[in-house]
Amino acid sequence: MNVKQNDHMENEVTPESSDTYRKTGFISKDKKRITNLDLIYSTTIGVLGGIISSLIPFSLIIKVWYPFLGGTQLVSGHHVIWASIIYGLTKKKTNIIITMVTKGLLEFLFGDPWGLLILFVNLMEALFLAGGFWLMERLGEGETKLGWAIAGGLGNFFQAPFFWIINQRWYLHWTLWVLAFIFAFISGILIVGLLGRAIKNSLIKAGVPTTF
Amino acid sequence: METRNFYILVTSVLIGVIIFWLMVIAFTELNIDPFEDPNKITIEGDGTSISVSLSVSELISGKYDLVEDKTYHIKNRYDTEYDIIYSGISLWSIIEVENLIIHPSSELEFRFYGRDGYTSPKFLNLSIAEINPDLVILAYEENGVPLLGEGPLRSIMDQSVMPPDEYSSQYSVQKLYLIIINIV
Numbered sequence: 419m420n421v422k423q424n425d426h427m428e429n430e431v432t433p434e435s436s437d438t439y440r441k442t443g444f445i446s447k448d449k450k451r452i453t454n455l456d457l458i459y460s461t462t463i464g465v466l467g468g469i470i471s472s473l474i475p476f477s478l479i480i481k482v483w484y485p486f487l488g489g490t491q492l493v494s495g496h497h498v499i500w501a502s503i504i505y506g507l508t509k510k511k512t513n514i515i516i517t518m519v520t521k522g523l524l525e526f527l528f529g530d531p532w533g534l535l536i537l538f539v540n541l542m543e544a545l546f547l548a549g550g551f552w553l554m555e556r557l558g559e560g561e562t563k564l565g566w567a568i569a570g571g572l573g574n575f576f577q578a579p580f581f582w583i584i585n586q587r588w589y590l591h592w593t594l595w596v597l598a599f600i601f602a603f604i605s606g607i608l609i610v611g612l613l614g615r616a617i618k619n620s621l622i623k624a625g626v627p628t629t630f
Numbered sequence: 631m632e633t634r635n636f637y638i639l640v641t642s643v644l645i646g647v648i649i650f651w652l653m654v655i656a657f658t659e660l661n662i663d664p665f666e667d668p669n670k671i672t673i674e675g676d677g678t679s680i681s682v683s684l685s686v687s688e689l690i691s692g693k694y695d696l697v698e699d700k701t702y703h704i705k706n707r708y709d710t711e712y713d714i715i716y717s718g719i720s721l722w723s724i725i726e727v728e729n730l731i732i733h734p735s736s737e738l739e740f741r742f743y744g745r746d747g748y749t750s751p752k753f754l755n756l757s758i759a760e761i762n763p764d765l766v767i768l769a770y771e772e773n774g775v776p777l778l779g780e781g782p783l784r785s786i787m788d789q790s791v792m793p794p795d796e797y798s799s800q801y802s803v804q805k806l807y808l809i810i811i812n813i814v
Contacts (some may be wrong), residue, residue, distance in 0.1 A: 486747060589747075597649065600648070
């Protein structure tokens with residue numbers, strides 16, 4: 419017993435190499451742990467997204483050239499871009515959910531016609547985006563443009579069928595259904611994935627601290 | 631070019647081609663001109679003497695009867711009833727001022743068409759609009775706010791003028807661009 423204790427003490431006093439040391443501060447914690455900076459980023463960006471999603475009618479841009487229902491899906495990615503930016507800065511999927519829930523709450527408080535359902539929609543988008551990033555990381559595309567594009571596409575896609583089914587738009591021509599879903603996916607690719615990645619890179623280059 | 635990039639390019643081109651043809655089918659099947667002025671509405675059909683196209687600014691110029699801030703009772707097919715305040719132009723006053731019909735209204739029927747491909751479920755007898763000129767309107771404002779996403783015009787019919795088993799919400803056609811008036 420004594421021998422073992424002595425061995426243990428000896429190991430602590432004389433490290434094997436100069437790189438072995440005890441980490442202190444927040445980096446000593448589990449890397450998945452949410453930091454204050456994560457929460458500040460998530461809520462700030464969530465509030466920003468909530469205000470912009472509620473008050474700025476981006477869909478009007480599309481109606482100039484595409485009058486049919488479903489065309490506005492081409493700009494629908496702006497609702498989810500905040501979640502991809504936050505993931506780029508923090509690399510934590512929990513932050514995607516915090517950001518989108520914050521955004522959903524803001525939209526609800528701004529009087530979204532969907533009421534509390536908008537919170538569920540935001541949560542759904544967050545889960546699918548997180549799932550998209552998880553899948554891309556497993557496929558080795560976690561940091562590539564392709565990976566971000568597909569993850570963004572998946573994140574933005576599933577709200578479209580959800581809304582169209584809830585709205586019972588059965589009366590619309592089948593091409594409008596297919597086009598709306600394709601537009602939703604493309605918007606996810608371009609706005610959530612590629613634009614989100616570009617903004618994330620610019621923010622990091624500008625010196626915004628990351629938490630991963 | 632790397633094989634991976636080649637595949638991405640091929641997939642993108644393929645999706646582009648699919649979208650192009652789907653849009654061609656949508657535009658031709660729904661018979662909508664994408665370059666048409668969205669601020670205009672056309673009234674035509676075999677029940678009208680002429681086809682007339684009017685812009686929103688012409689409609690609200692005072693030439694036709696305006697109905698301002700009137701509460702409309704709407705009912706949907708789930709039997710949910712609610713009230714909304716609309717401002718708009720009386721459909722009957724447009725027909726009267728433009729001298730659009732030569733037959734009695736009871737021998738004519740009308741239907742609303744939206745630019746998004748939606749049409750009101752059935753043709754309704756035009757006498758409804760004649761008897762209730764304030765309750766069948768082309769709305770341009772909802773609660774004092776111009777109809778942006780749903781407009782610029784939306785057909786509105788009060789539930790009190792609807793035939794039995796018809797719901798006013800289904801005749802509230804957003805992005806209204808065409809009204810067909812036919813002989814019954």
